Amino acid sequence: MGIMGFLRERMGKILAIFIGVALFAFIVSEVVRSGGSFFKDDRNELAEVNGEKVQLDEFNKKLDQNTNQFRQQSGQSISPQILNYVQETTWNQVISELLLNKEIEKLGLTVGDDEAAAMVTGNNPDQQITRVPQFADQQTGQFDKNKLNQYLSFISSAKADTAAKHQWGEFLKQVFEAKQKTKYMAIVTNGLYVNSLEANDDYQAKNKLVSFKYATLDYASIPDAKVTLTDADYSAYYDAHKAEFKNQQETRSFDYVAFNGSPSKEDSAAIKAEVNKLVDSIKVSTNDSLFVQINSETKTPLVFQKKGAFEPKLDTLMFNAAKGFVYGPYVSNGSYKIAKLSDVKTTFDSVRTRHILINPQIEGGIEKARAKADSLKKLIEGGRPFTDFVANFSTDKGSAVKGGEIPSFDVNGLMAGGQGQITAEYANAAFKASKGSLIVVTSQFGVHLIQVEDQKGSVKVIKVAVVDKPIVASSKTQTVAYSKAQGFLAALTKDNFDDEAKKEGVKKLTADDVAGTASGLPGLDNAREVVRWAFKADKGDLADKVFTVGDQYIIPRLTQIKPKGILPLDVVKKQIEPAVRNEVKAKQLNEKFAAALNGSSSIDQVAQKVGTKAVPVQNIVFANPIIPGQAGAEYKVVGSIFGSQPNKLSKPVNGQQGVFVYIVDGFTNPAPLTNNLRQKQQIAQTLIQRADGHVLDALKDNANVKDNRAKLL
Template structure:
């Protein structure tokens, strides 16, 4: 019983570890994926890396494994379209990094030898992953006895095939993780911070400058007075080409959405249904069943303390009589009615312990209950609850602490367990069945005392009727029929329809501005040509959508036409800067002080104290890198030439520099710089490999 109970408890963690290591061996900290299989296409290739094909079946397997781990770690959190998109993206990046790193590692011939692997698995200091999986709950340290017991079992003929396979995968991923560590060490061991680096960093953070400046803001010239030429755009584009490298293909969409929200008639009809339910609810004698049958949301009916109910119920239910009906009322898009089932004075918190039995292992719920009853009699006859918990409970975390669950408040446990713990009295031993199994519950102590209420709520969502939906859909369909590639804007204006824009949408996006679940719209956009109108009316939540593809930005260096609209504000500032620079140059002519320059230019002098090179923020303005960089390269008491900044053009004069105490020992500075360099290095290594690789990404076709 000991080893099998231990395995039941540990193998779940080992399996989770296998999933985690498979993804985390290459990028620590990423966990992922969507709620169901990712693929709905018969094509076989989701991507390609340096000529190596990535099959959708293989990638789907990783996504499915990621799903399990995400759900384990999130406690079953709902997977929204936004979460799905994020998880799919990070899964792809993790897998891509894995392929790229494996190629480099194989090229260098990095391996983990047999002796090294044995030491990592069964040596005196096993790998940290193993130490965590087999840690003593009380000390947090590796429990060598249990780990050795597990190793003996896994090497015996009795070992389960699935467990053997899981363990083999776990070990394989440990080995792969160590190969990656070796590769990263090879690269990072070549990084070095010398004394001059340390000194420069120390001065950039501690050397102060005091100066005065005058500025002419770009905003002082109205945009309407600026006429941009092709040469202006070309000049800016050529000087900033490095900014326009597109890491992935992007597309821009504009669309019209027809809102199929509930009409006034829909609201009246639903209100009539709820009014009738309110009467039936008042006379109901089986309130829990009534809620299960009639409510959209099947919320467990449990005792709750003041402050736990929604505010309007919280204000009335604690002074109402049993059977009191509140509503109908509208909340969160639903009509609701609430009934006070019961009220009582009960404890605020409970200290309890339990022995948890697995019905499947005991031969069914009835047999598990019978066994719990036998254990109860043993305890009542003098047997130690703690010893029996260690022997029989499948909840090993609490079993190690004699079954102790600690002290918890209302709502911390599942409803049936919560009710039993708070309804009893200290010393009670109860048998409770929940979704986790059969509990032998012992109430150790209860603290506090306050009034609690049990309120049942029935809700009916305020939804559009089929008549309303059909009418709105017909309008959307009529708009679609009226369109061709050239008249989208004109038809929208003619029908007084508002257009929305979604700029630079990625192929895996799940949402676009204004539409939270727009996956079908995005999928269409990545199959369309520029100017195409959607071939159908899309249903997105309570909206019907007609879309047009307005732009395609391919992967790689974007041409000027693709970024012309995006860079227009910056080009205008560039043109304004020429005019403002000329104005300052005129003011500088014959001037001997910053005050004279400011007066001639129609500006004012602003004094600034204690600015450091490492933090180039001008108080009341913004981060001005060019200005502060120029200042730290200047001599005191000299008028500068005009400097083009982020918010305008500047002229300055340095009053003084304040040098810090001399750096006599650079060890600490070098250590800090080295640590920062190492923290950045792994991400930069992966970025460099991705940048160099020839990657084809076909995910948009499969989503």
């Protein structure tokens, strides 16, 4: 009874503890399964490099900077493929900086106060400072130390705002960090040494000649069907080449089917009919710009354009038509379109300007930037030279060294000589203004104070109002395709994927070795969600939902996981099968050549016995192991030749394309290397040029990197 009473009194606590333990175990198991952390929020942890964390938000800041820089420099829109490239570039940049900074810290490399001062204000400032356009003489373009000193006085005064001081401080930080990295690489490159033996070997490899005759039996001479591969054959090849199967990053492969939800013929006909109804309306429209804004999918502003600005057929039609002419409906770039010649005029062929670009972020907003531009405009109109303000106020450092000059451009904004293109806002304002006038214009780059210097030539320009309606699938078409995909998914088990694909009449597609950061798949531009799923799934898993990728409905099945590191034999077995088959064929061909060599005294006899011809070759160098008549380099064969004695039949040598037997006719030695200094310098220069990349590769290979990009990006 005592025990029963004890239990009755404490049963509530016992149950609470039991439930608590069970609940904790459940939560922990879920955390372990999902790869997260119960005790800390790791949703923002993009990576961990040798214990140092890379936060997602910090990475995204750098990614945004690099993306904007790419957009400005290339003028391209950011497609999924380009974004993937910029992400990878940013990742390598971040990882490299972390690893290098760690090495610099270990070695205690610093930039002292005196050294820092010398880099900025000394007799020979750092190159990054001397290359700043703001510190260049406007006439010569050369560095002007007086301009640097003026800026340093300004930045240390009360006149300089916080943003400008911060910007200068960040710039100097980059300069000093670059100096530290230069010191580190100097330690590495100073340790590179080329001795006389290496110099002579390099000279001989590039200049010693060999002439020989060879006979070869191609691997292709034995049909694949007559070769049986054993597990021992695979294992032998794998063990001999294991280092070649190092996977630099985890990849995954999956099969998938795609149900097509693209527009049907009925969808296309319905959209064409819709556009047809607009033809009569646009003909009588008195405000074509408003008509486009109301009826067009693409709200392109109507601006005057010169010949060549439109797609070829439309360009030819419109420049030979009368005002009011309407063309269409026609199909272009996946849309039905109609086009109307809205206006025609003759204008200048080109305009030459100069400008001062003011950054709203530095000034505290667009209004303050425009206010500064207006103030400068009044000073210039009052008699102050335009060039007096360019160096100190323009953030366009490329034009600032030329007094703000911009190459002349046409009505489309295209600069002379293919030097680039300016924004539409800038071009439109410059063509509307009169020669010599000062205008203030806002564009994506900031606020421009523009002076129109010259307007030349005469050219016909036109305005064309284009109304487009994309040819897209109707909801009915999409519903039918999605329903088929859902039905396929519902019928799936882990064993019937292929059978169901055949039953539905859809082709099974394969995505091999997909990286965790991939944004697309073959034929599918933006399949990031599918890739994320693949990197959370286990081998053999089926998706638990239908993925929408463009107008396709995707159902994937994960087929293979290749982890980072040396891949096991079963993972690379299919990949190495051709090479293994060639090795087995090589054994048969070796036996054939061995029999032919028995009793033969010349390469011609050997060739005749095996049913081929001996081929003479002259003047081959070790550094370029190309044998005429053979596809690709034959490193092993040529290496063997240079290690042979003349006039002696070789044993069979397994090459890339087949098995070879050869005889060396003779070597032609180059003149002795009397002064190897130049040879040493050439080799050393090559080593130094490669040092940066090799150092970073070595640091990455030895680093412990936890990469969460597949889940977070």
